[in-house]
Amino acid sequence: MSSKPVYVVFGVSGSGKSTVGKALSEKLEIPFYDADDFHPRSNVEKMANGMALNDEDREPWLQNLSKNIEQWSKDGGGVLACSALKVVYRKKLESSLYGGVEWIFLEGSYDLIFNRLTSREAHFFPKELLDSQFETLETWERGITIGIDQGISNIINEIELKLKMQKSQIGVVGLGVMGKSLAKNMLSKKFSVSVYNRHVEGKEVDIAKKFATNNSYVPKGFDDMSLFVNSLQTPKVILLMVNAGKAVDLVIEELLPLLEKGDCIIDGGNSHFKDTIRREKQLTDKGISFIGAGVSGGEEGALLGPSIMPGGTEEGYQNCKEFLEAIAAKDNSGNACCNYIGPNGSGHFVKMIHNGIEYAEMQLIAEIYHMLRYYIGKTPDEISEIFNVWRKQQKDSYLLEITANILLKKEGDQYLIDKVLDKAGQKGTGGWSTVAALELGTPLSTISEAVMARCLSAKKDERVEASKVYQITSSNTINDDLFLEELEKAFYFGSIVNHAIGFDVLKQASSDYNWNLNFSEVARVWTKGCIIRSDLMEKIVTLFGNRNDKPLLMFSEIVQILNNDLDALVNVVSKSLKMKCPLPILSASTNYFLNYTSAQMSANIIQAQRDYFGAHTYQRNDKAFGEHFHTDWKKL
Template identity: 50%
Template sequence: MSKVYILMGVSGVGKTTLGMMLAEELSVPFYDADNFHSASNKEKMQNGIPLTDLDREGWLGKMSSLIPEWQSSNGGVLACSALKEKYRNQLAGGIDKDLEWIFLFEDFSIIADRISKRKLHFFNPDLLKSQYDTLEPPDYGIHIKVENSPEESLKEILQKLNMPEFGIIGLGVMGKSLALNMAGKNFLVSVYNRREGELEENIAQNFVDKYSDKYQLQGFDDLKNFVFSLKSPKKILLMIKAGDPIDEIIEELIPFLKTGDLILDGGNSHFKDTERRLEKLSELGIHFLGVGISGGEDGALNGPSIMPGGSKEGYNRVKDLLGSIAAKDRLERPCCNYIGPGSSGHYVKMVHNGIEYGEMQLIAEFYYFMRYFQDRSPEAISKVFTEWNLKQISFLLEITADILLKKENNQYLLDKVLDIAGQKGTGGWTTVAALEVGVSLDTITASVFARNISAFKKHKNQVRELYKLKNKADLEITDDELFKSYRSASVINHSIGFELLRIASVEYGWNLNFSEIARIWTNGCIIRSSFMEKLSGIYDSTKSSHLLLYPDIAEKLNEDQEIFTRIIPAILSQGCPMQVCSSALNYFLSFTRENTPANLIQAQRDYFGAHTYERIDKPRGEYFHSNWKPE
């Protein structure tokens, strides 16, 4: 699809002259809006009678219908007054893509003098005052003051047409990769990196210089110059450390931004911080998106999964760009879509990371059992995971199989890695977020705690002397039994994560589309898998329930239930820790039992604290208190 350039402004600013010159320069057709006026409109203007909105409706509608035709051929340049925002909206007809607005302006006295000297034109000079009164200058597009010659104005237009349309602040691994991804899709990009001492001097320019032979990038160490290098409305992606640095850079940006500009936070910010920033910036007329981005360095470079939430209008302005750089699903649709209002984008990314925590720990537990209790070599375990991956395609299974084969100096590199796993915050945030909305998060919380307990390294030598534990399994377990146990735990881990999203969607009024979220997670992200494809089909776009209540899920868990409930306790009985697996099993058993021991909990609370309780033989909402001491 080709681009259409629209030169707008009051009569006499040179729309036709510059439009024809620009069209010739770009080798595209030129269209003059005056030629689309009806005879009655032209007669009115010749007689000094201002056109009404009703008069303009058919005129704008005609051109609006032609723009898609021009876009589908060679594009073009259109000269049209388009004085009001609503006229420009009518003209665009909802089209955001490949329209370039060029606003020409000059002082009233200069334009009045020009018009008075024009001949053979139907426009009555007396109408100029009404046009200036009507004019609503856009806060977007290219603005050109036509004080110089047409040739000089054309040169300025061409320079500004080459202004970057997107800016990235932060040139860490993800920021650099996303910049290269965008540049590789033929987007003009400006990059900026904050200077903090000599070590970070000229980082942006050095990055640009490194790739100058391949990509169009502009680098800045000065924030003001960076912002002013961008086309309006400004679109700026923050790829810096979450927390105070985000607030600090936003404060620095605000003086250089105008109403309608857009800031995107692509880091792992806490959703409550995102909500606060969104509220503050919206009061200033600045759009804000909290954008979850998953895929690591390779995904950022070649196509990540992108989860934008916040300003819908802001999203529409970057929809095509984000879709272009995102991974593609099996139908070649971008793994990116508007998640919802508020902080929903960052919340969904947080839960994605929570599920990721669970899946990583889950695979690690089966590796640990096979390596240290079945005495299998890394090559043998890699082969097992490769076979599992053929049954249930999973990015994490795939990379684990690779990790197990990596050697350094003829020794397994994995054996040289310290067995302490930290957590950056999103796993813990997910646990806290679940507590806030009353959702059980067994597997994800277990995976966070498993990382925490791995830090108790200094206690290990003491433990070895105090406790005598088995190091070998005394039972036979087949690879198929292990796989079905893994698959069951993985399904439950996913169901727990999606249930948190479902309850949060209701709690915060986000109206999340779980089918679409699962689809976005089918490629590009860390937890991509063939199971995610299945979830995208299972979830309905308009309604949802707990994942374990769907017949397709229940059928598979029923098929594996006997093995799952037998194998995990058997492994635990041999002294092998299985934090996520055992949590998944406990969750499944608790969820699938019709009754729970919570009635005893309620009785205990009423006994020692008079907290009251409900009865099964009375309507919900009625509360009772009893003297529980036997008479």
């Protein structure tokens, strides 16, 4: 049996705790317990003699009740009538079942309760102690308050109504950095939130409880999944913020028996889109909506407003759009940077390509910094200023902004960047983008090169050894002003090509998977909150708004920019290579663009080679399209 809440009806003696508790237990069809029955004999005798209990008297009583509350929950729930006058008493009662106790305070005037007590017979609590009870009673921000100046049936009806209204609007599973930030974001938007985190002794202890007690908006915190689910309004909406992969499947497996048709699960992690396609089908077949929502913006974005990319059924999105659009960043028109992306795994695919573009944009800025620092001889302060100048020339981006800031950070009189190990980490989404592009048969030059650059950076020890063996030196023969002007153009050129490659992959995926993606809307969602927000992204929104199916590199405004700046890009790459300075992204951008704009590529030789050694056949440019030929190339 799954855990169920225990309802604690509390208040001063004479407020009707036992009467209300018994009536509520009958209504809910769960057992009733009276806390007075759990007092040790010494406490009963003390109160019967007109003496008030002190905290030392109550301690074993409270501990015993706490253990029983935990067991009652496991047995299917219960109703407990208990005075619980102080907050500290209530915390001790729920200590073993945090979040699983529903508090019901019975409120009445002193005169009303005094009159009730005077009419009682054969009760061990004398009315003379009422004054001390009111003096001891402390307010409690949790639970519901019920006025007792009404009939019992009205009281029970009011309890049921208020308990239903008190249930949380949305639940969050997983309180890592992103989960906590998104939960805080929801709470700041005045949503009622329940949070769940697993309990692992020595590793993850009371995570949800601590989060709940440390937030002013008072979410409900659980480490019991069934109590967590029971705390949510129907239909239930649950956001998963757990590690991608097997952990998502395990949480879904635990949730399924607790959910009903019409409920909605949102996976807000970086799950692989094919896993999302599988999960969406599995849950849809059971009548439960599954939304794979890419979330970008890091810890700060999650807290203040991320970019959100939800995919799944449109009906499922309707179940959760209120929450997702409320917490999302807002674009320049005040609209949420969140919208329905498309069916099944499309949201997570779009997020994957977002991360791929991000990889290449980061590498682009990093390699330009590296060249300016170690081959041109600029200081971090000077490079920061160069980046800030570019930002004012309609080339601003979040990544350029933070890099300019990073370069100014010092420890004492030394730049902190010089203490950072040149060994880049990655979580896999860039590599996923590369694999997906290969499966779709579409180029991913800049993004794949960025992934490879990170992989090569990981070979730190080998690189250090190779530098000693080869002892490569460079010569600085660059005209400062002219080169910086060309470098600015090359930077923007590379960024445009990188974005074009990313959107081309989205276009191919949209076609192959029948997603019908709106690229202008995807770009709009990426204009605020996410890591790749930029002036360029704002421009892309407008361009695709005019023609959704047109390649980004074929818009006249882009053609004009790249035509004008191609020579600058080529000069930067060639001069840098002459200095023996690696520029992976700018080199990849150059090669991609020159091939993209070539009516005749070198692939005819490749086709002839394939036919020579493998009889793979080839097509001819002087014959009908689709007709294939094979030649015995050995015969001249």
